[in-house]
Amino acid sequence: MSITESQGASNPGQALPHRIRDQLRFEILTGALPAGTQLKQDALAARFQASRIPVREALRQLETEGLVAYRLNRGAVVIGMDIEQICELLDIRIALEGYAVRAAVPNMGRADLDALESLLNAYDDADTGPQWAELNRRFHLALCAPANNQRLRRLIEEYGLNTHRYTHEVMSLADGKEGLKAEHARILEACRQQDGDLAARLVEAHILEKKKNLVAMHRMRQDG
Template identity: 40%
Template sequence: MAVNDGLSRLVARARPRHRTTTEFVEATLREAILTGVIAPGTPLRQEELAETFGVSRMPVREALRQLEARALAEFHPHRGAVVAEISAADGADIGAIRMALEPMALRLSLPGLTAADLDQAEELIAEMDGEADPGRMGELNRRFHMTLYARAGRPRLLALTEQHLLAADRYLRFQFAALGYRPRSQDEHRVLLAACRAGDADTACRLVTEHVGQAAEQLTAFLEAREAG
């Protein structure tokens, strides 16, 4: 029943949106892992999951395979899957990938950004200001970044970027769960947006790189301390 706890709530609502059961199971499990509903290292027992989803083991197995390919679950032959662990090394890895992808996405997107896009980004900053719920905060932050990248016209690059934004978010939630959540200043986001409004690609790219880099550094510092202690 360890997994069941928070999961069954997610299961209840989202069913009809998906065309196949596998799709449904995969999407729900992915969200559960990313939002921390299922903790890192938790064994993902097929029978147990099948029961909470109200399906057979087969769609569960297919979903687990997809999660493995996305590095959200680890497979051990004949021993089953576990939720991907959280480690300082992997956190640094995700940070490095973000530092590579996001400036590229921004540079491609910048010329195509509309006034409406920039206004929406502004609104998202306003919403983030003083947001008390860390989960909501993560979502707003992600949407802010993705709004700036949206006009890159590179679906695959954007999907990869969002995937790693989500992975980073998972790490942040984990940190908040351990250290408590304290809302951060939105100054960095504001100057980034200003550079985008000015159409200054070089500055904007430098700012996201720094922004992402700093976030990754803080995170790995916490994770390394935790692994040492």
């Protein structure tokens, strides 16, 4: 089931532009819509059985998230990033998420810990890189949510959206399913122990390792 279908089933009143945005975002993040893909409004309107107005609004929201840009004579296009840009965003994530987790852990209640454990358990049923990447994204957002800072959360979500589509392949090739789950399990245990500093340091190391693996993979591809 796609994100659009699952969200539409649970929230039939959700605005159509949001459902279109969520589905296109999902396809961009999982690589189904690679960098450089043109997003033609007429074709999307036909696909989603909608007018161009909700499609235009969905594309505008994706533009604010940094996933889509408008190019002269091409319209909306999926944005790609080079390795330097991705690494810069990962450095920003390290700073933002480390700060957020230090603030979040003292506020975590049983419901927060249960939600994190539920996401961790979902890895057992996931078997592809894109699925791991989506669960990883949700785990990181759930970690930061108890910081109770909506502006910070939006920034973390924005930078996460712009890096997870590049790091899901790293998760598959470099870490594997069990490696990623083990890292998250250590973070969750630090949260249970109410050790915000340890949890933050583990999160920072977790993201830094993804950056190192991404750079190494890029270097090997160039050498090959």
